[in-house]
Amino acid sequence: MTVRFSAVHQVAEPEGMPAAEHFAFVTGELPAPTAGTALVENLYLSVDPYMRECMNGVWALDSPLEGRSIGRVIASEDPRLAVGDLVFHRQGWRTHALVTGEEARVLPRHDGVPPSAYLSILGGTGLSAYVALTRIARLEPGDSLYISAAAGGVGTAAGQLARILGAGRLIGSAGSAAKVRHLVEDLGFDAAFDYHDGPVTELLAKAAPDGVDVCLENVGGEHLEAAIDAVRSHGRIVWCGAVSTYNDPGRPPAAPRNLYDVVGKSIRLEGFLVRNYPHLQEEMEERLVPHIRSGALVPDETVADGFGRVVEAFLGMLRGENTGKMIVRLADA
Incomplete structure (x- = not known):
C-alpha cells in the first residue's frame, strides 16, 4: 500500500x-x-x-x-x-x-x-499564553495587563486566559479597527487601540493612564519601548515574540530609548521559548478544557x-x- x-x-x-x-x-x-x-x-x-x-x-x-x-x-x-x-x-x-x-x-x-x-488555544499559541501568564508574569487577581499584537493567536489566548485568572484592566493593541472591535466586543478587553493611529507609547498611555502591572510583548521595537514606559514600578514584562523584526532580521530596530527605565522602575523583563515548557501541556489542558466546554474560553x-x-x-x-x-x-x- x-x-x-x-x-x-x-x-x-x-x-x-x-x-x-x-x-x-x-x-x-x-x-x-x-x-x-x-x-x-x-x-x-x-x-x-x-x-x-x-x-x-x-x-x-x-x-x-x-x-x-x-x-x-x-x-x-x-x-x-x-x-x-x-x-x-x-x-x-x-x-x-x-x-x-x-x-x-x-x-x-x-x-x-x-x-x-x-x-490554537490548546496548542503552541495557547501554551505560550499559559506559560507567559502563569509562570513568567505570575499574574495575580486584579493585575492590569497590556498585550501587544493582541488579536493574534497568542494574544487572543492570553486575553481570555487573563480573564479566567482574574486580571483587572485588560488592554490590547492590534493592526486594524476591525481587530480592535473584536478585542473589545468579542473577547472582553477593556480597551484596545490600532497601533497605526499614532506613536504606540502615546496610544498606550491614553488607554492606561495609570500604567499597568504586566505587559505581554509580542512585537518588539516601538511596542517594547511603550511597554517599558507603561509598566509600573516593580512590574513585569514578558517578552514572547518580535514579529516586527521577522521580515528583516539583518536590520533589527534600535534598542528602546527608555531601556534604562527597567532599572529605574525595578521592572522584571524576562523572555522565554515555549519549546522549553512541554511539561506544562497536560497541566494547561486540565485547567483549560473545562472552560472551553463551558464556553468561557473560545478557540x-x-x-x-x-x-x-x-x-x-x-x-x-x-x-x-x-x-x-x-x-x-x-x-x-
Whole structure:
C-alpha cells in the first residue's frame, strides 16, 4: 500500500516579506508503514510567525518543512498508534506523513472541544499564553495587563486566559479597527487601540493612564519601548515574540530609548521559548478544557480550507490578515 501525497517545499530564501515564488508544491508517494511507524492523513495544519525566521538559514531548501499538525492514523505498525487515532505531530506542510510513536501524541477527545483547538488555544499559541501568564508574569487577581499584537493567536489566548485568572484592566493593541472591535466586543478587553493611529507609547498611555502591572510583548521595537514606559514600578514584562523584526532580521530596530527605565522602575523583563515548557501541556489542558466546554474560553481561529491554500494562509498570517490563530483545514476530523 502506497499513498500519494502533496507537500510544500521552500525553494528560495526571501529578503523581506516572503512571496508565493519562495515555495513550490510537490507530489510523491509514501510507502506502507513498517514496524514502529504509522501513516497519518493530516487534517489541520498550523502556520506560525516563527516559521518566517526559519526561512533564512534554518529550513533546508527543496526539502519537507516542519510545522505543527493534527492528523488521523490510517495505517499503523506501531502499537502505540491505532488506526483512527487523532494525533499531534510536527510533519506539517503536507497531506500525509509517516510518524513514530515518539514523534506523535495521541490526542484526548473531549465533548465540546474541536480538534483544531490543539493547534490554537490548546496548542503552541495557547501554551505560550499559559506559560507567559502563569509562570513568567505570575499574574495575580486584579493585575492590569497590556498585550501587544493582541488579536493574534497568542494574544487572543492570553486575553481570555487573563480573564479566567482574574486580571483587572485588560488592554490590547492590534493592526486594524476591525481587530480592535473584536478585542473589545468579542473577547472582553477593556480597551484596545490600532497601533497605526499614532506613536504606540502615546496610544498606550491614553488607554492606561495609570500604567499597568504586566505587559505581554509580542512585537518588539516601538511596542517594547511603550511597554517599558507603561509598566509600573516593580512590574513585569514578558517578552514572547518580535514579529516586527521577522521580515528583516539583518536590520533589527534600535534598542528602546527608555531601556534604562527597567532599572529605574525595578521592572522584571524576562523572555522565554515555549519549546522549553512541554511539561506544562497536560497541566494547561486540565485547567483549560473545562472552560472551553463551558464556553468561557473560545478557540479564536481563522481557517483556510484546502491544502492548496497553505502558502496563502502563511503569507496572509504574516500580513496580519488573521484574527486569532491561523489554521489550514484539509478535512474535518
